[in-house]
Amino acid sequence: MTVVYSVLFMAILGIGAGVFLAFASAKFAVKSDPRITLIEAALPGVNCGACGFPGCSAFAKAIAEAKAPLDGCIPGKRSGVPEKLKVIMDTDAERLTALYEESGEDPEKALEKLLSSSGTEVKAAPPKPKRPTQEEIDSYKGKLKENSRAAVVFAILPNINCGICGSPGCAAFAIKVANKEENADKCVPGKRQNVPEKVAKIMALSQSEIQKIIEDTSGESAEIKKKFES
Numbered sequence: 001m002t003v004v005y006s007v008l009f010m011a012i013l014g015i016g017a018g019v020f021l022a023f024a025s026a027k028f029a030v031k032s033d034p035r036i037t038l039i040e041a042a043l044p045g046v047n048c049g050a051c052g053f054p055g056c057s058a059f060a061k062a063i064a065e066a067k068a069p070l071d072g073c074i075p076g077k078r079s080g081v082p083e084k085l086k087v088i089m090d091t092d093a094e095r096l097t098a099l100y101e102e103s104g105e106d107p108e109k110a111l112e113k114l115l116s117s118s119g120t121e122v123k124a125a126p127p128k129p130k131r132p133t134q135e136e137i138d139s140y141k142g143k144l145k146e147n148s149r150a151a152v153v154f155a156i157l158p159n160i161n162c163g164i165c166g167s168p169g170c171a172a173f174a175i176k177v178a179n180k181e182e183n184a185d186k187c188v189p190g191k192r193q194n195v196p197e198k199v200a201k202i203m204a205l206s207q208s209e210i211q212k213i214i215e216d217t218s219g220e221s222a223e224i225k226k227k228f229e230s
């Protein structure tokens, strides 16, 4: 009998603890900041690092804390991101929370409602760039062995394979640039690293100068990159 009472007591204690924990988690749940969530929804989401932050989430947090400029997202400049961020930052937190909740906590819907109610003309966001597969990246990297100028161009690119340039990765883009089929300006994340200027220097080198760079560095990208850092 004592055993039955003990089991019963333990079961009631367990149910009670479960109910208390469920209540406490609902009551004290940390709600995500709708301002940061909406800012993140306005960003391209390609995590290229061109803003100087380690990804879009970190940049969104910095914007919400007024620690980053509204036009700091380089790929976002062409899709009206600075204007969208201004609308979000000019709206008070209560209104943002209400919009977010009304939209079923869907940040994209909340952002759409906010922008349409603000009367601000904002450019439509371009489709997200297609990230290349690892297979594509590796296949183009392999082709660099046949094109020494492209190997040198590749070394000075960000090598993040974000796809913003429209090529399936940095090696594919380097090959097009070296073959004069593509403009270095299209590497948006590379602008902060002076990629267009470095590419201009590389393209002005003679084939024997390119060959010498490859020989001096044993074709190592990190070593080639150092030669163009100043």
Ligand code: SF4
Residues within 6 Å of the ligand: 043, 044, 045, 046, 047, 048, 049, 050, 051, 052, 053, 054, 055, 056, 057, 059, 060, 072, 073, 074, 075, 076
């Ligand atoms: S530059 Fe824009 S897209 Fe790139 S990581 Fe920063 S916020 Fe994201």
Ligand code: SF4
Residues within 6 Å of the ligand: 157, 158, 159, 160, 161, 162, 163, 164, 165, 166, 167, 168, 169, 170, 173, 174, 186, 187, 188, 189, 190
């Ligand atoms: S070359 Fe293309 S894939 Fe590579 S970092 Fe630049 S934009 Fe992104």
